[in-house]
Amino acid sequence: MGIEEIFPISMNDVYALIAVYVLIVVVLAVALIIQKKTGDKYDIRKIIHVGIGNFVFLWWMFEHAWVMEVFFAVPFAIVLFLAMLKDNAVANSTLGDISKNKGHKQGLFLYVVSIIILVALCFNSHWSAASIGIIAMTWGDGFGSIIGKKYGKHKTINGKSLEGTIGVLVVTAVVSMVLMAFLGCMPLPAGTGIVLQGIIPIWAICIIAGAVVAFTETVTPGWIDNLVNCLVVTGVMILLGL
Numbered sequence: 186m187g188i189e190e191i192f193p194i195s196m197n198d199v200y201a202l203i204a205v206y207v208l209i210v211v212v213l214a215v216a217l218i219i220q221k222k223t224g225d226k227y228d229i230r231k232i233i234h235v236g237i238g239n240f241v242f243l244w245w246m247f248e249h250a251w252v253m254e255v256f257f258a259v260p261f262a263i264v265l266f267l268a269m270l271k272d273n274a275v276a277n278s279t280l281g282d283i284s285k286n287k288g289h290k291q292g293l294f295l296y297v298v299s300i301i302i303l304v305a306l307c308f309n310s311h312w313s314a315a316s317i318g319i320i321a322m323t324w325g326d327g328f329g330s331i332i333g334k335k336y337g338k339h340k341t342i343n344g345k346s347l348e349g350t351i352g353v354l355v356v357t358a359v360v361s362m363v364l365m366a367f368l369g370c371m372p373l374p375a376g377t378g379i380v381l382q383g384i385i386p387i388w389a390i391c392i393i394a395g396a397v398v399a400f401t402e403t404v405t406p407g408w409i410d411n412l413v414n415c416l417v418v419t420g421v422m423i424l425l426g427l
Contacts, residue, residue: 238323
């Protein structure tokens with residue numbers, strides 16, 4: 186048995202890796218440029234949080250889960266783990282400053298841990314569910330925080346606001362609908378586990394995803410919300426047939 190049979194890789198995997206890395210570089214570059222020009226006026230952590238979440242519009246291209254794990258998710262997790270620590274090159278860099286000083290220091294690391302878990306459990310089986318779970322963790326959580334900080338006047342629990350919670354629900358639902366419509370237009374590789382309909386209409390599933398993450402985001406402590414939000418939403422999506 187050759188190495189190519191143990192660790193199969195296709196050109197689609199290569200193209201997908203290139204696209205994902207280009208996305209990461211562009212998002213980080215934009216975030217750092219904004220920080221340099223505006224200082225702390227904008228929360229660049231949330232810009233990164235939302236921006237990199239757009240990889241859900243690309244990861245359908247992957248044909249083999251191990252490629253995503255080994256060349257994308259795990260290396261990213263190692264870098265962010267180092268960023269949480271002290272006295273190493275990554276921790277002393279701008280990324281380390283963003284990770285430790287501009288939010289919960291575990292947040293970005295758990296963000297990638299969630300992706301690792303979803304790739305391991307959902308690839309070739311429940312890819313649509315995992316994709317909406319990622320949308321909830323990235324777009325929903327990110328814009329909920331932005332909306333809450335700017336417009337939040339009615340406080341609820343854990344320092345959250347009603348306006349931010351509504352933002353989480355609406356943004357998650359809308360972007361999930363956009364994603365599913367987008368996937369419906371793509372030449373999906375065989376065996377990806379992407380399905381575009383569940384036991385109820387897809388628009389209703391997307392609204393339910395928004396409602397679920399609005400609840401979990403409100404009641405979950407901030408340092409673990411990246412993990413809880415996407416895993417709970419993904420689980421509910423699986424129960425709804427995705």
